[in-house]
Amino acid sequence: MEKKLGLAALTALVLSSMLGAGVFSLPQNMAEVASPSALLIGWAITGIGILFLALAMLLLTRLRPDLDGGIFTYAREGFGELIGFCSAWGYWLCAVIANVSYLVIVFSALSFFTDTPSARIFGDGNTWQAIVGASLLLWIVHWLVLRGVQTAAGINLIATLAKLVPLGLFIVLALLAFKLSTFKLDFTGVELGVPVWEQVKNTMLITLWVFIGVEGAVVVSARARHKKDVGRATLLAVMAALLVYLLVTLLSVGVVPRSELAEMRNPSMATLMVSMIGPWGDVIIAAGLIISVCGAYLSWTIMAAEVPFLAATHRAFPRIFARQNRNNAPAASLWLTNISVQICLVLIWATDSDYNTLLTIASEMILVPYLLVGAFLLKMARTPAQTITGIGACIYGVWLLYASGPTHLMLSVVLYAPGLLVFLYARYTHRHDIPLATREKALIGLILAATVPATWMLIG
Numbered sequence: 001m002e003k004k005l006g007l008a009a010l011t012a013l014v015l016s017s018m019l020g021a022g023v024f025s026l027p028q029n030m031a032e033v034a035s036p037s038a039l040l041i042g043w044a045i046t047g048i049g050i051l052f053l054a055l056a057m058l059l060l061t062r063l064r065p066d067l068d069g070g071i072f073t074y075a076r077e078g079f080g081e082l083i084g085f086c087s088a089w090g091y092w093l094c095a096v097i098a099n100v101s102y103l104v105i106v107f108s109a110l111s112f113f114t115d116t117p118s119a120r121i122f123g124d125g126n127t128w129q130a131i132v133g134a135s136l137l138l139w140i141v142h143w144l145v146l147r148g149v150q151t152a153a154g155i156n157l158i159a160t161l162a163k164l165v166p167l168g169l170f171i172v173l174a175l176l177a178f179k180l181s182t183f184k185l186d187f188t189g190v191e192l193g194v195p196v197w198e199q200v201k202n203t204m205l206i207t208l209w210v211f212i213g214v215e216g217a218v219v220v221s222a223r224a225r226h227k228k229d230v231g232r233a234t235l236l237a238v239m240a241a242l243l244v245y246l247l248v249t250l251l252s253v254g255v256v257p258r259s260e261l262a263e264m265r266n267p268s269m270a271t272l273m274v275s276m277i278g279p280w281g282d283v284i285i286a287a288g289l290i291i292s293v294c295g296a297y298l299s300w301t302i303m304a305a306e307v308p309f310l311a312a313t314h315r316a317f318p319r320i321f322a323r324q325n326r327n328n329a330p331a332a333s334l335w336l337t338n339i340s341v342q343i344c345l346v347l348i349w350a351t352d353s354d355y356n357t358l359l360t361i362a363s364e365m366i367l368v369p370y371l372l373v374g375a376f377l378l379k380m381a382r383t384p385a386q387t388i389t390g391i392g393a394c395i396y397g398v399w400l401l402y403a404s405g406p407t408h409l410m411l412s413v414v415l416y417a418p419g420l421l422v423f424l425y426a427r428y429t430h431r432h433d434i435p436l437a438t439r440e441k442a443l444i445g446l447i448l449a450a451t452v453p454a455t456w457m458l459i460g
Contacts (some may be wrong), residue, residue: 004225007233012160013299014237017213019163019244020102020296022206024289026245029206029269031261036253038199045200046207050395053370054214054238056377056393058231061297065227065379071215071369072311078201078376081316082423082440087369089419092411093305094365098212100344103299104132109267109280109293112286114145131349135342137294141301142338146329159295166288167244173276174251183254191259191381204403205364210245212366213299214238215373267453301337309333313411315430317422364404364412372399410454418450420444 005013022029030039060067060074069071071091071245076084108125109131115121124129167282189199214234224230248269252261255272264271267289309330312322325331376392381387401409436444 003205004083005223005229006225007229010224010233011236012254013302014213014215014233014380015240016160016295017299017303018211018237018241018296019160019167020098020213020300023167023211024269024292026210026248026269027261027272028207028264030203030249031253031258033192033202033206034199035110035186035196035258036250037188038196038203038317039249039253041196042200042203042449043208043246044210045396045399046204047246048090048266049399050211050214050238050242052392052396053373054234054390055389056374057215059386059389060373060380061227061231063377063382063386068227070306070310071373072316074376075369075372076314076316078379080374080437080439081427082443083372085311085315085316085423085426086416086419087263088307089218089422090365090416092304092311093308093370093415093419094212094224094260094369095235095300095307096344097365099297099304099337099341100348101301102293102300103137103341103345103379104130104278104348106137106293106297106387107133107289109286109390110291112270112282126348128349131345132347137286137297138338138341141298142334144298145301145305145334146325146331147327161289163288163292163295166284167248167292168275171244171251173273174247174255174384177276178251178254182257185257189258201403207245208366208400211238211241213293213296213303224305225430242291272400276277283452301334303335303384305330305334307333308336316426318426318429324455363417364409367397367400367404367412371401373397407457409452410457413447413450413454417447420447 028172034042057071064074064077067077072084072088075087075184094123106125106127107122107130110121110130111120111125115123151192188196192199194202214237231241252268252272256275261268261272267285270282270285270289273285275281277284296320308317308321309324309332311317312333313321321330321333321336323330353382371394374390374395376396377386381390429432
């Protein structure tokens with residue numbers, strides 16, 4: 001009999017998937033594009049928006065407890081099979097790319113211990129040595145998840161608690177070192193030469209990236225012991241993560257001036273720790289980063305494998321991916337996911353790409369699935385409070401699409417297009433006797449038509 005996940009395991013899954021690599025680079029990432037005033041506005045928008053999104057998920061778990069396939073089933077139930085497939089495809093791609101980025105950043109952090117000015121072993125996580133190490137870690141975690149989702153979630157709970165120790169230490173030290181006069185230096189960002197509102201817009205994909213994973217409990221809701229725990233875990237984890245992000249970002253700008261923070265090497269938290277406690281700061285943060293990212297990677301492996309499995313059980317992906325092993329782990333889906341991650345690792349080595357490139361792509365692919373969550377709640381709303389929450393989540397989703405810019409939107413179109421072949425194959429094998437609806441044909445044509453100029457723009 002399959003063991004189910006309780007509130008603590010679900011909360012740890014969501015929190016761990018959000019508190020990954022991003023938090024350790026957040027001080028430099030945000031200082032590079034925004035002044036203190038823009039940071040305050042940006043976090044206010046993100047905080048309100050992400051809480052609306054979390055509340056939307058909580059309400060949907062209560063309105064439709066029968067939909068235990070997460071954000072994919074919300075999109076499918078509300079807007080049809082093709083839209084549901086696109087949500088699952090986009091989310092799965094986001095998860096695969098996120099996993100690649102975590103493997104890259106683990107070995108980039110290990111370079112703190114192995115690399116010297118004369119010897120570049122792991123570098124930015126994209127050397128051949130790093131790729132070999134990342135591949136080994138990939139298949140160790142693969143074996144762990146094959147032993148059962150409950151086993152992996154238990155280990156993840158321990159990793160989540162462990163990662164909070166260096167983060168808590170950093171926040172305490174930053175509070176002691178914080179100076180209001182430093183925080184107020186160039187408060188509106190005159191040195192950046194960009195209006196405050198533009199600075200706020202530039203923070204959006206960064207703040208979204210650190211919250212990706214908010215849907216973790218919803219994605220694995222079919223494995224929850226009690227359905228009511230899914231929404232509670234989501235809200236608890238979001239509030240905890242928001243508090244950590246706010247403190248890490250705002251306190252950092254009060255420890256060193258924004259302009260100096262913007263020039264730091266990532267993970268910038270390590271450099272800040274060195275300035276506060278000496279050489280051991282590097283070691284503490286690098287070790288914390290490795291533990292944190294390994295925990296996040298484990299969470300994301302569980303979620304990434306769950307999506308094709310759920311989509312296949314709902315006849316949106318080929319039926320082969322609905323297979324489970326004797327431990328009730330989604331084995332076929334896990335193999336698909338990790339083979340894809342392995343291919344991406346080889347491409348990372350071949351193209352010399354880095355963590356920031358992967359961050360941008362992963363953030364973009366999650367935008368449509370998040371928007372559809374709010375839209376489905378709006379469609380299902382029965383009370384004014386539910387309607388307001390749905391509108392708030394939709395506004396946040398639309399704002400993120402606007403803030404991401406046209407180039408990133410074009411990139412998402414190019415990545416959605418190959419998924420249409422998977423959709424058509426799955427449709428043929430599951431329901432070959434039912435023809436495509438006119439609306440589905442029109443949407444497929446629209447995506448394919450947009451792929452040509454999108455590819456041209458990206459090449460250009």
